[in-house]
Amino acid sequence: MRRGAELVMSGDAEVFGIALLSLRVALVATIIACLFGIPIGFVVGTTRFWGRRAAITVLNTMLAFPTVVVGVVVWGLLARSGPFGGMGLLYTWWAIVIAEVVLAVPIAAALTAAAVQTIDPRVRRTALTLGAGPWRVHWAVAQEARYALTAAVVVAFGRVLAEVGAAMIVGGNIRYHTRTLTTAVALATSQGDFALAIALGLVLIALALTVNVLLQMLQLRGDAQRA
Amino acid sequence: MLSAHSLRLGYRGRWVLQIENLELPAGSRIALVGPxxxxxxxxxxxxxxxxxPTHGELRFDGQPVxxxxxxxAARxxxxxxxxxxxxxxxxxxxNLMYALRLRHVRHADAADLMRSAVERVGIEHLVTRSARELSGGEIQRVAIARALVLRPEVLLLDEPQSSADQEMVSRLPALMEELRAAGTTVCFSSHRLEEAYRLADRIIALVDGKLSPAAPENLFRTTVPPGTGPRVVQAGPLALLVVTDKVGPATVAIPADDIVVSTEPLHSSARNQFHGKIVRLADDGRGGVALTVDVGTELLVRITRAALADLNLSVGSSVVLSIKTMAVRVF
Structure with a gap:
């Protein structure tokens, strides 16, 4: 435990690099996942179309996808013999990002759909009566749902940061390249280095806390600006 | 200004709205009344x-939308x-600035527009408050100010008198006058007829999604029992003797000018007599007085000022209303 704490405190270059990679993967994957997931959730949550119920069921099922299965599927797609093998992405940090995006899109979409479904239908009507165009109407709904939408981003980020199965499979846990905090914890544990595992775990929690605090501050500032 | 033609709106297999022609001329004040x-x-x-609408067309300045x-553009x-x-x-x-921001109104102009709207509905003290903290009446006033800020050509108000607080209700006549002076077309719905008469130039009655052919007062939905000749129909809580050829679902209208008011029961030909109390008195805008009498339901009655003075009537007075069977319209 002490050795682990020392490692962290001394600013060990390797630990720092691992933490940085974890953060980078999580941020990039969360941003991409939200760019796709939030609009999908919006459409599913606010428009009536044929097959909408089925779409909601599919989204909710995707929430429960085992991460190793997603890892294996993405591995199959990116492997040299797979359809995207030519891109040479397997065992790079981008491969981890791709797998995490697949895992996080359903979270962002399902939580967004749930959030906008509960918004008072008068929000849409009111924006329309005040002369809003279609995009502004969506924006008004998003603003009313802002707390729930922030929660969707936070949950997606949490899932991506804490995920280990898919990261291990498609990243390969290669030292200095694709070793993230979670895969490093798994490795340290399997090697019996419990102290290091705990220390890395603490770094992971600290990262999650920092990002969530920043998001919350961003939201508070947004509220103040709207006022 | 704004007109509707052959409007139909279907909901669950039936027409909930069927309007052949409706015109809101520029600068007019129209009340939409109905149950x-x-x-x-x-x-x-x-x-x-x-x-x-499912079918039909709206036109703005004669141009189809x-x-x-x-x-x-119309919105x-x-x-x-x-x-x-x-x-x-x-x-x-x-909230007040929302629509102005959408229209990219210059900041200084926006501030002026907001100030003037805020003054007209008297919400100076609410401007910095959070919308969540407001009462129902305050929300209504802010919403009216939010609409005024826009200086719309047509202002539509749904039941402005029912959810507004007392102060807003007392400000409405002056506000309507200002809007008329500014050339704004106003159309509002109301279930209080005497208010509608006070605030509007024209009254349109809507019954079952159609424009009513009868005067808009005292309309009731009913079912006429089978048979011929005089029959008793239910008009709200009132049992009313009427003469009609119609059978089944129908609308009953009691014209406000055909109701006789007395302080004692009359020995007369009028077969329908109801006891009640005057709950409101208002100028009907045409030189007469509109009495709202609670006889179990509210009936609007129009009499002359002289009659009112003769009978020495005021709010709270007990009266008897007599209605001739033949005066009641069933359609």
Whole structure:
């Protein structure tokens, strides 16, 4: 435990690099996942179309996808013999990002759909009566749902940061390249280095806390600006 | 200004709105009256271009509004304050500025427009408050100010008198006068006829989604029992003797001018007599007085000022209303 704490405190270059990679993967994957997931959730949550119920069921099922299965599927797609093998992405940090995006899109979409479904239908009507165009109407709904939408981003980020199965499979846990905090914890544990595992775990929690605090501050500032 | 032609709105296999022709001339003040569920709110939403009719056409200045682009342009000239308006979950000020920001109005101009609207509905003390903290009446006033800020060409108000607080109700006549002076077309729905008479130049009655052929007062939905000759129908809580050829679902109208008011029961030919109390008195805008009498339901009665003085009537007076069987219209 002490050795682990020392490692962290001394600013060990390797630990720092691992933490940085974890953060980078999580941020990039969360941003991409939200760019796709939030609009999908919006459409599913606010428009009536044929097959909408089925779409909601599919989204909710995707929430429960085992991460190793997603890892294996993405591995199959990116492997040299797979359809995207030519891109040479397997065992790079981008491969981890791709797998995490697949895992996080359903979270962002399902939580967004749930959030906008509960918004008072008068929000849409009111924006329309005040002369809003279609995009502004969506924006008004998003603003009313802002707390729930922030929660969707936070949950997606949490899932991506804490995920280990898919990261291990498609990243390969290669030292200095694709070793993230979670895969490093798994490795340290399997090697019996419990102290290091705990220390890395603490770094992971600290990262999650920092990002969530920043998001919350961003939201508070947004509220103040709207006022 | 704004007109509707051959409007039909279907809902669950039946027409909830069927309006052949409706004109809102520029600068007019029109009251839309009718019982609950007669389609007033729906019609207002269609006129505000936020709900689309199943069939029919709306025209703005004679130009048909057909495409999405037309409707957006039209929505920038018309606005609607719903019966239970919604304020965005932010400050009152941000609510008032919302539409101006959409239109990229210059900041200084926006501030002027806001100030003037705020003064007209008397919400100076609410501007910096959060919309969440407001009472129902305050929300209504902010919503009206939010619509006024836009200086719409057509202002639609759904039941402005029912959810407004006392102060707003007392400000409405002056506000309507200002809007008329500014050339704004106003159309509002109301279930209180005497208020409608006071505030509007023209009254349109809506019954079961159709424009009513009869005067808009004292309308009731009923079912006429089979048979011929005089029959008793139920008009709200009142059992009314009527003469009609109709059988089945129908509308009963008791013309406000054909009701005789007395302080004692009359020995007369009028077969329908009801005891009640005067609950409201208002100038009917045509030199007479509109009495609202509670006889189990509210009936509107129009009499002359002289009659009112002769009978020495005021709010709270007990009266008897006599209605001739032949005066009651069934359609």
């Amino acid at each position: 609950n569920g007669s389609g007033k709110s729906t019609l207002l939403r269609i006129l505000a271009f936020i709900e689309q 057909r495409t999405r682009r037309d409707r957006l 920038r000239r018309v606005t609607l304050v719903e019966q239970q308006p919604l304020l965005f979950d932010t400050t009152v000020k941000a």
